[in-house]
Amino acid sequence: MAMSDMRKKIISATLDLIVENGFQGATIAMIADQARVAVGSIYLYFKSKDDLICKTHAYLEGQMLASVMADYPEGRPIRERFLHVGLKLVNYFIASPMELLFIEQFHNSPYGVACRRDRIFNKEGKDIIRELFDEGLQQQILKELPQQILITLTFGPLIGICRNHILHYIELDEPIITRTIEACWDAIRR
Amino acid sequence: MAMSDMRKKIISATLDLIVENGFQGATIAMIADQARVAVGSIYLYFKSKDDLICKTHAYLEGQMLASVMADYPEGRPIRERFLHVGLKLVNYFIASPMELLFIEQFHNSPYGVACRRDRIFNKEGKDIIRELFDEGLQQQILKELPQQILITLTFGPLIGICRNHILHYIELDEPIITRTIEACWDAIRR
Amino acid sequence: MAMSDMRKKIISATLDLIVENGFQGATIAMIADQARVAVGSIYLYFKSKDDLICKTHAYLEGQMLASVMADYPEGRPIRERFLHVGLKLVNYFIASPMELLFIEQFHNSPYGVACRRDRIFNKEGKDIIRELFDEGLQQQILKELPQQILITLTFGPLIGICRNHILHYIELDEPIITRTIEACWDAIRR
Amino acid sequence: MAMSDMRKKIISATLDLIVENGFQGATIAMIADQARVAVGSIYLYFKSKDDLICKTHAYLEGQMLASVMADYPEGRPIRERFLHVGLKLVNYFIASPMELLFIEQFHNSPYGVACRRDRIFNKEGKDIIRELFDEGLQQQILKELPQQILITLTFGPLIGICRNHILHYIELDEPIITRTIEACWDAIRR
DNA sequence: AATGAATGAGACTTCATTCAT
DNA sequence: AATGAATGAAGTCTCATTCAT
Numbered sequence: 001m002a003m004s005d006m007r008k009k010i011i012s013a014t015l016d017l018i019v020e021n022g023f024q025g026a027t028i029a030m031i032a033d034q035a036r037v038a039v040g041s042i043y044l045y046f047k048s049k050d051d052l053i054c055k056t057h058a059y060l061e062g063q064m065l066a067s068v069m070a071d072y073p074e075g076r077p078i079r080e081r082f083l084h085v086g087l088k089l090v091n092y093f094i095a096s097p098m099e100l101l102f103i104e105q106f107h108n109s110p111y112g113v114a115c116r117r118d119r120i121f122n123k124e125g126k127d128i129i130r131e132l133f134d135e136g137l138q139q140q141i142l143k144e145l146p147q148q149i150l151i152t153l154t155f156g157p158l159i160g161i162c163r164n165h166i167l168h169y170i171e172l173d174e175p176i177i178t179r180t181i182e183a184c185w186d187a188i189r190r
Numbered sequence: 191m192a193m194s195d196m197r198k199k200i201i202s203a204t205l206d207l208i209v210e211n212g213f214q215g216a217t218i219a220m221i222a223d224q225a226r227v228a229v230g231s232i233y234l235y236f237k238s239k240d241d242l243i244c245k246t247h248a249y250l251e252g253q254m255l256a257s258v259m260a261d262y263p264e265g266r267p268i269r270e271r272f273l274h275v276g277l278k279l280v281n282y283f284i285a286s287p288m289e290l291l292f293i294e295q296f297h298n299s300p301y302g303v304a305c306r307r308d309r310i311f312n313k314e315g316k317d318i319i320r321e322l323f324d325e326g327l328q329q330q331i332l333k334e335l336p337q338q339i340l341i342t343l344t345f346g347p348l349i350g351i352c353r354n355h356i357l358h359y360i361e362l363d364e365p366i367i368t369r370t371i372e373a374c375w376d377a378i379r380r
Numbered sequence: 381m382a383m384s385d386m387r388k389k390i391i392s393a394t395l396d397l398i399v400e401n402g403f404q405g406a407t408i409a410m411i412a413d414q415a416r417v418a419v420g421s422i423y424l425y426f427k428s429k430d431d432l433i434c435k436t437h438a439y440l441e442g443q444m445l446a447s448v449m450a451d452y453p454e455g456r457p458i459r460e461r462f463l464h465v466g467l468k469l470v471n472y473f474i475a476s477p478m479e480l481l482f483i484e485q486f487h488n489s490p491y492g493v494a495c496r497r498d499r500i501f502n503k504e505g506k507d508i509i510r511e512l513f514d515e516g517l518q519q520q521i522l523k524e525l526p527q528q529i530l531i532t533l534t535f536g537p538l539i540g541i542c543r544n545h546i547l548h549y550i551e552l553d554e555p556i557i558t559r560t561i562e563a564c565w566d567a568i569r570r
Numbered sequence: 571m572a573m574s575d576m577r578k579k580i581i582s583a584t585l586d587l588i589v590e591n592g593f594q595g596a597t598i599a600m601i602a603d604q605a606r607v608a609v610g611s612i613y614l615y616f617k618s619k620d621d622l623i624c625k626t627h628a629y630l631e632g633q634m635l636a637s638v639m640a641d642y643p644e645g646r647p648i649r650e651r652f653l654h655v656g657l658k659l660v661n662y663f664i665a666s667p668m669e670l671l672f673i674e675q676f677h678n679s680p681y682g683v684a685c686r687r688d689r690i691f692n693k694e695g696k697d698i699i700r701e702l703f704d705e706g707l708q709q710q711i712l713k714e715l716p717q718q719i720l721i722t723l724t725f726g727p728l729i730g731i732c733r734n735h736i737l738h739y740i741e742l743d744e745p746i747i748t749r750t751i752e753a754c755w756d757a758i759r760r
Numbered sequence: 761a762a763t764g765a766a767t768g769a770g771a772c773t774t775c776a777t778t779c780a781t
Numbered sequence: 782a783a784t785g786a787a788t789g790a791a792g793t794c795t796c797a798t799t800c801a802t
Contacts, residue, residue, distance in 0.1 A: 022300040024214040160342040187377035404594035532730040540722040567757035
């Protein structure tokens with residue numbers, strides 16, 4: 001788990017530069033430079049530039065999932081649990097704008113093809129989100145739509161407003177966030 | 191407006207190859223090859239590769255908007271107009287999967303930075319969508335949320351399900367599409 | 381057959397520089413420079429540096445075989461035919477020292493592994509040399525040794541003296557060459 | 571003279587890997603790995619990769635000469651002494667195929683330029699071979715050809731058949747070896 | 761003496777762009 | 782207007798060498 005200092009420096013530089021310049025625009029030389037590491041050293045930790053990008057993505061997604069899943073209110077009503085996850089997600093991405101931009105760019109590029117999934121949320125043994133929606137469907141609290149669509153109807157817009165906030169198309173604040181998450185709930189609740 | 195045959199061939203090849211290989215993976219040589227045009231000819235119509243990509247994007251977005259806005263039921267109730275646009279949008283992208291993938295990839299890349307906006311829908315002098323939401327807000331039919339957020343809550347998921355359909359994560363059909371659009375309406379209606 | 385001017389310039393530069401610096405020492409940049417051609421142009425004619433080296437070798441061997449096989453005295457006694465080929469070979473390599481050094485270096489390197497053979501002489505449908513030795517064996521003019529060994533006993537030393545001459549270890553002249561070829565004949569004749 | 575264990579391990583690994591991969595293909599990392607030694611340790615014993623290769627060559631040639639010169643039948647007739655050396659040489663290289671391939675590759679590469687000589691046999695204070703041929707020339711047993719050519723006519727083919735045997739182009743056995751060495755004698759005897 | 765992580769110069773190769781035809 | 786051979790800057794990756802431990 002403990003990642004070497006070098007790996008961290010390289011991944012961090014990769015994140016910054018790819019968000020700013022894209023996958024092709026961020027060259028290995030630039031990344032090495034920003035990480036204050038020799039070009040060759042990058043290849044001690046990553047097999048290739050592609051590998052570096054995929055590993056960076058995996059790392060970021062791991063961080064994000066861990067953050068979102070913390071303090072999950074197990075046992076509470078479905079709506080409450082949903083609102084909790086939504087809020088955590090939005091707060092995480094607002095606090096980590098680079099991470100959001102990287103992940104989105106990754107999933108919409110050929111790099112993301114191999115591991116592309118419903119944006120986020122669907123690996124991890126437990127997969128709390130899917131359980132949540134399953135339960136909601138069984139209890140007839142949610143609309144009868146495929147799980148995948150329920151996810152798209154909720155987390156899609158939440159990520160969307162984060163991006164718009166990050167790109168300064170809108171300015172989010174607490175009440176707007178809350179009301180938007182509730183609007184997402186309205187979209188899927190019966 | 192009438193675009194020369196050559197331009198069209200080049201743009202079409204660009205669309206195909208960039209969707210399949212990404213911006214860097216699609217080379218000018220490949221595009222020329224697929225368009226059955228000489229490499230040099232591309233530079234008669236486009237200043238550079240970047241220009242080609244941006245022009246391709248502009249062209250595709252124009253096509254899409256024209257298609258979505260056709261038969262707009264001016265004068266009908268807000269909900270009906272909203273459902274109409276949503277359905278048109280989904281039908282267009284399901285029929286034009288490449289176009290969707292290109293536009294999404296474009297907006298999530300540094301190419302899209304210059305002209306990035308709330309995904310789509312916000313230029314065009316008239317901008318029917320904004321008018322629609324404005325009206326809904328005035329008549330207190332819609333939730334009091336910034337227009338930008340209303341757009342994100344509705345068109346975001348609609349594009350999302352199209353992509354999931356195109357990538358075979360889900361299988362859309364008429365009733366599911368209709369119900370999903372209605373769910374989007376539920377998200378924003380008061 | 382007619383080889384483009386560019387190909388010829390590149391192959392010629394490759395020959396010179398590899399003889400002088402070895403396979404690794406001769407860089408593509410150096411070759412392009414010496415050929416007065418852009419680096420990228422080399423890749424229009426050769427798939428890779430390896431391809432360039434192999435094609436250069438094939439070209440040189442073709443030249444050499446053509447030269448050696450010219451004026452072959454078909455129908456004359458075996459000894460005469462043998463002496464003819466030997467003399468042609470020695471004369472060719474003395475006149476083309478680079479070619480000899482390249483071919484030798486090639487055959488003794490991993491590059492030559494794929495197409496390595498008894499140094500030279502064994503492709504080409506007809507293969508006059510093998511016929512010559514076959515005939516000599518049948519007529520009991522030659523020692524009963526495997527053909528391969530007969531070749532090694534004769535052409536090996538001939539190439540050897542050429543190399544020694546080229547490297548200035550010895551100084552060949554007409555009579556010495558003739559007597560050496562006759563010595564080779566003595567090695568294999570019964 | 572006693573070579574440290576480390577030196578021996580490194581030289582042995584160098585031999586193996588260069589025969590298999592060539593001078594450029596065998597990297598210091600690979601050599602260190604195969605020798606079960608740290609990369610840095612190699613530089614304690616050899617100034618550079620070039621130095622390592624040259625020292626390896628010198629070591630191998632020393633081994634070979636020692637082996638060939640053992641039991642030299644001083645005082646016996648020239649022909650007998652010649653046959654003795656030829657047989658020793660062939661037997662040594664058949665038993666040490668890697669050594670042969672390394673030495674040949676070395677002499678045909680720019681590495682061998684600095685210390686290149688008539689293949690082998692010409693340093694060593696006494697130089698038994700040269701004495702042998704000198705004597706043969708004086709006694710008019712051998713053809714009147716430069717010593718260098720006599721060497722090329724004899725040891726050239728002998729090394730040649732060893733290589734062909736090692737590369738499986740021919741299969742040598744005792745009688746064929748003997749007859750080939752005798753054929754070499756025929757080449758040079760008057 | 762021995763190690764191996766770190767270095768960075770330099771190699772091969774690609775590809776957007778040009779220009780003579 | 783159309784072509785595509787030629788260009789060379791710039792990118793990725795390798796690997797001989799160093800040096801702190």
